[in-house]
Structure formats: C-alpha cells, structure tokens
Amino acid sequence: MEVPRHWRLKQQRYALVGEVCPHCDSKIFPPRDVCPYCGEEAKTQYTMSGKGKVYSYTIMRDAPAGYEENIPYTVAVVALEEGPMVTAQLTDLGDKPVEIGMPVEMVTRRIRQDGDKHGMLVYGYKFRPAVRA
Amino acid sequence: MTTETTNDPSKLLLKTDRKIGIIGYGAYVPRYRIPGEDISMVWTGHKTGSPVKEKSVAGIDEDVITMSIEAARNAIARAGIDPCELRAVWVGSESHPYAVKPSGTVVAEAIGASASIQSGDWEFACKAGTEAMVAAIALTGSGMGRYAMAIGMDTAQGKPADALEYTAASGGAAFIIGPAEEAVVEIEASYSFVSDTPDFWRRAEMKYPEHGQRFTGEPAYFKHIEGAARIMLDGMKRSPSDYTYGVFHQPNPKFPQRVAATLGFTPEQIKDGLLSPDIGNTYAGSAMIGLTAILDIAKPGDRILMVSYGSGAGSDAFSLVVTDKIAARRELATSTAEYIARRTQIDYGTYLRYRGNISME
Structure with a gap:
C-alpha cells in the first residue's frame, strides 16, 4: 500500500502543478524547490497549461505490475509548451498513429488501483491527441 | 404523499432572493461508441431493434471522477473565474467510483478549487445532477457563496442482454451557478x-x-x-x-x-x-x-x-x-457537438473490456 505517496503527489499528478523560478522565470516540473536551470530556490507554484508535443514514444505490451489492465498502451515523453519534459501514458488515440511532434493535451485519468480491488484509486495525468489541434 | 399544497402553482416555484444564472458550462462525452445493432447481434441475432443508433462508452481509464474533471475544466474555462472562488463542487451520479469516499473532493483538487467548499456527492438516479443544481442555485441565490458547481455525470451500468444495455451510456455536464449579471x-x-x-x-x-x-x-x-x-x-x-x-x-x-x-x-x-x-x-x-x-x-x-x-x-x-454573454463564452471550451463527432467505434468484446465486464479471476 502506497497511500501516503499517492496523497503527497496528488497535486502535481492531478493537474500538472509545478513551479516557476522567481529568478530566471523557468517553469519547473516536477516541482523540486530548486531551479534546475539557475540553481536558485524556486518554490512558487505554477500550473502547466497541459499543452505539449510528443517528443518520443514507445508501446508497452508487457506492463509492470499494477498496469496490466491497460496493455497495450503507449508511453511518451511529452515536451510541454512551458519547457519541461514529462513521461506519461498516451490515451484516447483512436485510429490515429502516434507521431513525433503530434500536439497533445493533458487529461486526468485513472492510472491504476493501489494493490487489489480493495485499494485506493490512483488518478493522474495522461496525454491525448489535442481535441482542438 | 399529496402532490399539491396550494392551488396557485406560482407559489410552488423555487425562486431566489438574488438573481442568479449559469455563468459557465462544460460537457464531456468519451470518444468510444458501440452501435446498438452490435448489441442486438450478440443477444438476439439482430431480431431486436436498438432504440439508439449508438451509445458512448467510457475508456478503460475513465470513470465519473475523470469525466467530471474534464467537464468541470470546460465550465471553468467558459466562466472565466478563479476556481478558488467556488464554494461548492458537487457531483451527482449513480456511478461514483467509490461507495465511501467523495468524488467531489478529487474533482475539486484537480480543478484547483480551494479547501473552503461543500463537496458531498449526490445520488438520485438520473436526476442527481439537477438536484445538485437546485442546491447550487440555493447556495448562490441566498448569498451564502458567489459561485457553486454542480455536475451530472455517469458511466451507466447496463446488465448484459438487458433492454437497458442498448442505452446505458457515459457522459455528462458541469454547470457553474453564480450572479445573474455574469451569467450566460x-x-x-x-x-x-x-x-x-x-x-x-x-x-x-x-x-x-x-x-x-x-x-x-x-x-x-x-x-x-x-x-x-x-x-x-x-x-x-x-x-x-x-x-x-x-x-x-x-x-x-x-x-x-x-x-x-x-x-x-x-x-x-x-x-x-x-x-x-x-x-x-x-x-x-x-x-x-x-x-x-x-x-x-x-x-x-x-x-x-x-x-x-x-x-x-x-x-x-x-x-x-x-x-x-453567450456568444463570447461558448467558444472558450470544446463544444458538445465536437465531443460527439470525436468518435471511435468499438466492438462488443472491447466494450465488455472497457466496462470491466470480463472477469479475470
């Protein structure tokens, strides 16, 4: 059971809440309180727009424990409009093949259940092809 | 139960002290569709006609909480308010993912609402969402709060081979109730x-x-x-x-x-x-x-x-x-027609899988 971890990370996972550096204005995700670009303290909350492009991707046919329900699924590195790179599942692909550079948008989805059917439901960000590209 | 308490129907209407209205609205329809005739084929060999052309089906990673979040985000975009100004985030559904643990608190945190809200879930079969709307009207119309959100959302359960399997679908809408001067x-x-x-x-x-x-x-x-x-x-x-x-x-x-x-x-x-x-x-x-x-x-x-x-x-x-105010606001989020047009047809087996109807135990 990883209830405390899910609870601790919920804000960034539900809504891509990261940080903005007050010194160099870089947008930071996931939040880490120190700017990776200028090394200064950065604790100001900043919610990413959720818009981005597929930077790279792969298809998972043999899922790690807890993710078997969704196989096969696509995992992508998404370059957010604000700069940070995020690794996440793609969803709602429909008949469209995934392409590098494809515009995507963040949606909050059910990622998995913690343990078995008695466990809490874990929600978090995935990306889908932009509805209004 | 008596059905009328007065002969004057105008006295039965619920009206607020302050004028209020819908200041933002948002829809959500998942992208998957199963045609009614596919269900008919499985259970009656096409002998029974379907009441609908097709129905929307939630994806494998969707439920009332995730779908409510998307409709709520659309409503916020159209309302143009800071989500922290909401004083209620209410979800009406008969498919709440938990028996005990509110859907509303997850939706509220995901859309960036504050902790100072009402957030109980509502249940009254298919009118749980509009019951929440009446409560939101009362909360804002009395001046207790400026804005309140009411959501009606479902991933309806249809028993395989039952008449309701043809129609039990997934989707819904969110409304933000607020002062009439800001309303669409x-x-x-x-x-x-x-x-x-x-x-x-x-x-x-x-x-x-x-x-x-x-x-x-x-x-x-x-x-x-x-x-x-x-x-x-x-x-x-x-x-x-x-x-x-x-x-x-x-x-x-x-x-x-x-x-x-x-x-x-x-x-x-x-x-x-x-x-x-x-x-x-x-x-x-x-x-x-x-x-x-x-x-x-x-x-x-x-x-x-x-x-x-x-x-x-x-x-x-x-x-x-x-x-x-309607013309300027409606463009600020995905339209209902756009959601309906965004469709991927699935077969009956995929439908069973997405709805969790295949036992793996």
Whole structure:
C-alpha cells in the first residue's frame, strides 16, 4: 500500500502543478524547490497549461505490475509548451498513429488501483491527441 | 404523499432572493461508441431493434471522477473565474467510483478549487445532477457563496442482454451557478416534483440495476416530467410556445419525443437538445448535456425549459433565459457537438473490456 505517496503527489499528478523560478522565470516540473536551470530556490507554484508535443514514444505490451489492465498502451515523453519534459501514458488515440511532434493535451485519468480491488484509486495525468489541434 | 399544497402553482416555484444564472458550462462525452445493432447481434441475432443508433462508452481509464474533471475544466474555462472562488463542487451520479469516499473532493483538487467548499456527492438516479443544481442555485441565490458547481455525470451500468444495455451510456455536464449579471443563462425558477415510485433501482453492492416491469413509463417518467413541467409552465404563466427550446431527460429517443408532444412542444423545439440517438442515455448527465448542446447554439433572449427525471422517482424543472454573454463564452471550451463527432467505434468484446465486464479471476 502506497497511500501516503499517492496523497503527497496528488497535486502535481492531478493537474500538472509545478513551479516557476522567481529568478530566471523557468517553469519547473516536477516541482523540486530548486531551479534546475539557475540553481536558485524556486518554490512558487505554477500550473502547466497541459499543452505539449510528443517528443518520443514507445508501446508497452508487457506492463509492470499494477498496469496490466491497460496493455497495450503507449508511453511518451511529452515536451510541454512551458519547457519541461514529462513521461506519461498516451490515451484516447483512436485510429490515429502516434507521431513525433503530434500536439497533445493533458487529461486526468485513472492510472491504476493501489494493490487489489480493495485499494485506493490512483488518478493522474495522461496525454491525448489535442481535441482542438 | 399529496402532490399539491396550494392551488396557485406560482407559489410552488423555487425562486431566489438574488438573481442568479449559469455563468459557465462544460460537457464531456468519451470518444468510444458501440452501435446498438452490435448489441442486438450478440443477444438476439439482430431480431431486436436498438432504440439508439449508438451509445458512448467510457475508456478503460475513465470513470465519473475523470469525466467530471474534464467537464468541470470546460465550465471553468467558459466562466472565466478563479476556481478558488467556488464554494461548492458537487457531483451527482449513480456511478461514483467509490461507495465511501467523495468524488467531489478529487474533482475539486484537480480543478484547483480551494479547501473552503461543500463537496458531498449526490445520488438520485438520473436526476442527481439537477438536484445538485437546485442546491447550487440555493447556495448562490441566498448569498451564502458567489459561485457553486454542480455536475451530472455517469458511466451507466447496463446488465448484459438487458433492454437497458442498448442505452446505458457515459457522459455528462458541469454547470457553474453564480450572479445573474455574469451569467450566460439566467435561471428564472426551478421546481421539483417527487414521489416514492419503484421503477428502477440498484441495491447496495449489486453491479447492475433492476427495473420494475411496467413502472418505467406512465407512473414514472411521464408522470413526473409532466408534473414538474406543468407546474413550471402554469406558475410562470407561460405555454410551450413561449420557449425556444425544451430539453427533457432522454433514456431513449422515444420518451422525450412523446413527453414533449404531450406538453405541447414541437419536434423543432427539442431536436437540438436530443442527444440520445447518438450517445445513448448518460443518466445523471442526460438532460444536462442536452442543455449544453442547446447553449452551444442558442441566441440571447432564447427561453429554455429543462426537465430532468430520476428513477425512484422525481423531476426537476428549470426555466432559463439566454443572455447576451453567450456568444463570447461558448467558444472558450470544446463544444458538445465536437465531443460527439470525436468518435471511435468499438466492438462488443472491447466494450465488455472497457466496462470491466470480463472477469479475470
């Protein structure tokens, strides 16, 4: 059971809440309180727009424990409009093949259940092809 | 239970001290569709016709919480408010993912609402969302809070081979209620009409609902929708021709068409809000998402009568007037028609998998 971890990370996972550096204005995700670009303290909350492009991707046919329900699924590195790179599942692909550079948008989805059917439901960000590209 | 407490229907209408309205609205329809004839093929070899062309199906990673989050984000985008200004985030559904743990708190955190809110879940079969709307109207109309969000959303359960499997669909809508001066739609009045009617239920811990033989039509759907609509029309001293649009709970295409005709609404008045032929019955979302489709095209001054229906049983009627703020706001989020057009057809096996109907144990 990883209830405390899910609870601790919920804000960034539900809504891509990261940080903005007050010194160099870089947008930071996931939040880490120190700017990776200028090394200064950065604790100001900043919610990413959720818009981005597929930077790279792969298809998972043999899922790690807890993710078997969704196989096969696509995992992508998404370059957010604000700069940070995020690794996440793609969803709602429909008949469209995934392409590098494809515009995507963040949606909050059910990622998995913690343990078995008695466990809490874990929600978090995935990306889908932009509805209004 | 007596059905009337006064001879003057205008005294039965629920009206607020402060003028209020819908300041933002948002729809959500998942992208997957299963044609009714595919369900018919599996269970009757095509011998039974489907009441709908197709129905919307939630994806494998979707539920009432995730779908509510998307509709709520659309409503926030159109309202143009800071989510921290909301004083309630209410989700009405008969498919809450947890038996105990509110859907509303997850939705509220995901959209960036503050901790200073009401957030209990609502359940009244297919009118849980409009019941939450009435509460949001009361909360804002009394001045307790400036903005309140009411969501009606479902991933409806249809037992395989049951008549309801053709229509039990996924989708819904979110509305933010607030001051009339900021509204895209002013809410003139609401009225609710309920009775203990055993037409449809799902016992605790049961996966699928049951329906009560012949109770579905006359003593349930028609009695309550007509009861609520007639008090609203009489109380407002209006006739159906005073309304540009009518939108009713739509468990199938036939029931809302028939109740509209009985009340005196023309097919023209209800066609834009009648979504069940294309997406099925979205239960707690059904009348509400029909209203979003109307708001996507309505003009300032248009009057709308919305009447929901929830089994068990009851109806909420709302008399609405579109304001001149509608044109600028509707473009700020994905339209209901865009969601319906975004479709991927799935087969019956995939449908069973997405709905969690394949046992792996």
